[in-house]
Amino acid sequence: MLDRGVESVSIEEVAAQAGSGKATIYRWWASKEVLALDALDRELSSVLAPDTAETGSLKEDMLVRLRELVRLFQERPFGRVFAGIVAHAQSDPEFALLYVDRFVRPRRQLMHGFLDAAVDRGELPAGTDYDFALDLVFSPFWNRVFHRHGPVDEAWAEQVVDAALAGLCAAPVRAR
Amino acid sequence: MLDRGVESVSIEEVAAQAGSGKATIYRWWASKEVLALDALDRELSSVLAPDTAETGSLKEDMLVRLRELVRLFQERPFGRVFAGIVAHAQSDPEFALLYVDRFVRPRRQLMHGFLDAAVDRGELPAGTDYDFALDLVFSPFWNRVFHRHGPVDEAWAEQVVDAALAGLCAAPVRAR
Amino acid sequence: MLDRGVESVSIEEVAAQAGSGKATIYRWWASKEVLALDALDRELSSVLAPDTAETGSLKEDMLVRLRELVRLFQERPFGRVFAGIVAHAQSDPEFALLYVDRFVRPRRQLMHGFLDAAVDRGELPAGTDYDFALDLVFSPFWNRVFHRHGPVDEAWAEQVVDAALAGLCAAPVRAR
Amino acid sequence: MLDRGVESVSIEEVAAQAGSGKATIYRWWASKEVLALDALDRELSSVLAPDTAETGSLKEDMLVRLRELVRLFQERPFGRVFAGIVAHAQSDPEFALLYVDRFVRPRRQLMHGFLDAAVDRGELPAGTDYDFALDLVFSPFWNRVFHRHGPVDEAWAEQVVDAALAGLCAAPVRAR
């Protein structure tokens, strides 16, 4: 899937390579995309690693996760599979829910913890819109992953976090 | 396509609805995705409209375009088709080039003009990385379109532009 | 099976309806067809009933059994299942043997007794080919069951027996 | 199909051997059985051959066709395929109609001509039930094909026709 994308892989191929019947694949995964989601969840679990806990600085907390994401995507081309998953989620509401439940929510929730702590420490204005904040920090990453219009590396990650946090402090956005 | 996504539409269906033979479709478009790109380009051309020229303020220049995007996406669900196009571009390099050429580049170039003017006016530090700047402003939009984790409206658009520009001034990023 | 034919019934269905595991069905019957044969044998055993013994007239002896067959097939649509069994026997020699052993032979043997007696009584020429004789009497029945090109009822049964026996006497056939 | 029966042949196999796609087979034949029927019709067309016309004697007319059938079935094992077709017709009424239309009716109609002529010549009582008559002559053939309980050859064919015609004259059956 990493090599050719979700949609170019057939369940028939998966079953053959697994030495199993198609029906067995279907018994456990409702579709190629659910299978891909399961696999991605596994491969990208290091971002959620509890052993790299809160650092005491919001910038550092975010940078640790963003750097880990960058590292993983540099190592292996997850972008193709991700694009396939996101595209599929547009047309399959049930899958969209699963995607959010299994992938998006846990990662967002981890960040919510760090944001809470940052507000407590006074690093961020109280009442800051977390969804807005996380978009500012992480969406440039996804944008570059999907469009490849520029490099995605550690230096860039730090610039993004710096700019985003500066923006959040200079132009605070309260949750509505 | 807007209703069901690119991949759920078959060329056979397109041909039937157009009252033409499949071969005629293939004669003019290399694939469903190219066809979709052509259609999107047409429907989203208003963002490039020259009649809404430079306003004298970078914030306003960006806001005009972002608001237009928001308006278009509120009116009709382009997100589904876009996700399909982006996903397809991941696996088909030739199509990726076409996508950038026909869709991404013209829109980015328009913005480059506004950024140049902003630098001239001193609104932005000289040497600012334009790709970085545009990511900061526009990627939250695509992120919300693809993930639907929050509203996308005019008020939100202004908050994004404010935060992004503030971030860019507070933590300047020079093109490398 | 009577409703839908042997081949449209799955072992899975049988097991489910019996409240048993599939393996248990397989332990006792080698295949759907053997199971069907067992069931048919039971349902069609009345033709072999010893309580309706020799009548003293060949015509009557045959008519009793043919009428019983007709009655059974009028009551319930055994034809479908029979066709399935006969078809299966064409491709599975082992099953063919079982079919003859369990179903065909006992019924033919009963008739042989009546034919012997008829020869003794002088109703039939000595040396008559019994297989030939039984074909003449009973094959129209199977033909109509399988092709449904005409009614199968008591009046018809008597006509068949009359014509067949007349033919056998007028154009005797000696066993070779 | 002759070697392994209709049901043991898969459409996939047919398509592969024909060097065509499955869909092409399905475009022209609704099912394996219809395909088999088409093939049988072709292979068994010699029975309908108009070049072997009326002989002037009913016995001879029937014998010519029955002998041709016997010859064909001796040459190649059509029985297996026939049993499959007959079995399938039991559960698929639409196919049953097709089978009668394409296979049974033309052959029966040919015989009706001969029977008419025989009645005209006085060989058969006027008003004879043709379906009954044809059953008497031909059903032993099908019975032996399906059950293989005895030889099917030219000598046997003549005995069948003799006995059947004798029976029809001795015990006339009027159409109801």
Place this chain on the structure above:
DNA sequence: CGGTAATCGAGACGGTACGTCATGTCTTACA
């Protein structure tokens, strides 16, 4: 103005993959 292209609709074709179903074997867990 009539003949020659080009273009088109229609749809057959060889393929690939789909998702479902049933096969017969097997393992597990309970009674």
Place this chain on the structure above:
DNA sequence: TGTAAGACATGACGTACCGTCTCGATTACCG
């Protein structure tokens, strides 16, 4: 120990589209 429940590898089912291809019919242009 025997059995229900059901997982499993297998393989065919019939369907949907793919992208290519051949047909005629219809334009439309040129000689």
